[in-house]
Amino acid sequence: xxxxxxxxxxxxxxxxxxxxxxxxxxxxxxxxxxxxxxxxxxxxxxxxxxxxxxxxxxxxxxxxxxxxxxxxxxxxxxxxxxxxxxxxxxxxxxxxxxxxxxxxxxxxxxxxxxxxxxxxx
Amino acid sequence: xxxxxxxxxxxxxxxxxxxxxxxxxxxxxxxxxxxxxxxxxxxxxxxxxxxxxxxxxxxxxxxxxxxxxxxxxxxxxxxxxxxxxxxxxxxxxxxxxxxxxxxxxxxxxxxxxxxxxxxxx
Numbered sequence: 001x002x003x004x005x006x007x008x009x010x011x012x013x014x015x016x017x018x019x020x021x022x023x024x025x026x027x028x029x030x031x032x033x034x035x036x037x038x039x040x041x042x043x044x045x046x047x048x049x050x051x052x053x054x055x056x057x058x059x060x061x062x063x064x065x066x067x068x069x070x071x072x073x074x075x076x077x078x079x080x081x082x083x084x085x086x087x088x089x090x091x092x093x094x095x096x097x098x099x100x101x102x103x104x105x106x107x108x109x110x111x112x113x114x115x116x117x118x119x120x121x
Numbered sequence: 122x123x124x125x126x127x128x129x130x131x132x133x134x135x136x137x138x139x140x141x142x143x144x145x146x147x148x149x150x151x152x153x154x155x156x157x158x159x160x161x162x163x164x165x166x167x168x169x170x171x172x173x174x175x176x177x178x179x180x181x182x183x184x185x186x187x188x189x190x191x192x193x194x195x196x197x198x199x200x201x202x203x204x205x206x207x208x209x210x211x212x213x214x215x216x217x218x219x220x221x222x223x224x225x226x227x228x229x230x231x232x233x234x235x236x237x238x239x240x241x242x
Contacts, residue, residue, distance in 0.1 A: 008227040010152055013173030016230030018152075021223065023233060025148040031131055031139075052134025069236025090232055097225045100218040102142065106129040109137030111211055112144060115190025 023068055024094065028053060028061040033087070034102050036071065037095045040086035070094065144189055145215065149174060149182040154208070155223050157192065158216045161207035191215065 008017030035049050065071040070091035076082040129138030156170050186192040191212035197203040
């Protein structure tokens with residue numbers, strides 16, 4: 001890890017870098033962060049955008065990302081109440097890595113599926 | 122998704138791109154792929170390199186990555202038997218996205234941990 005001396009090591013179980021990987025290397029975290037990379041969204045908008053996510057799973061994912069400083073939660077005093085989620089400055093530094101991962105998935109998903117013989121991972 | 126027309130969409134639950142995200146957006150997949158990005162490794166070498174992974178979890182992760190065409194498994198007729206794991210050509214296309222993610226984690230892990238008040242994700 002000479003390149004990242006003192007900055008962390010994902011191979012060490014208790015290193016902050018590993019904890020960060022545990023947080024973002026999660027399918028819902030990736031998809032939610034990607035969904036927010038185009039600007040602020042409400043819970044219901046994300047629910048509609050992201051196929052297959054449950055209300056509960058989306059809420060848990062947003063809460064975890066918010067709790068670790070990657071996502072803001074802003075409640076507007078409207079009637080009915082409006083709550084928007086957005087990336088923080090720290091969260092925005094994830095846009096490039098996440099975009100790189102999703103671009104890979106979009107380009108190679110079919111090959112991965114074919115190799116798996118149609119079986120789910 | 123105009124940029125990736127026809128190539129998949131991670132927002133769709135049943136799209137190959139989403140299945141690819143499910144496969145790779147997993148903490149052990151990320152760390153194992155990163156471990157293999159420097160060349161072939163034996164099971165025991167990976168076990169030693171990757172802190173906190175159990176034998177069973179490592180075996181399951183390698184089997185899943187192998188089953189989806191990302192990792193080769195080569196058994197050499199040595200005594201004692203020697204089995205090496207390596208990235209396939211498809212797996213090697215993941216080196217850059219994974220390196221981008223781990224570099225982010227190594228640079229920002231401390232900030233993420235601090236925001237979480239020391240709580241695990």
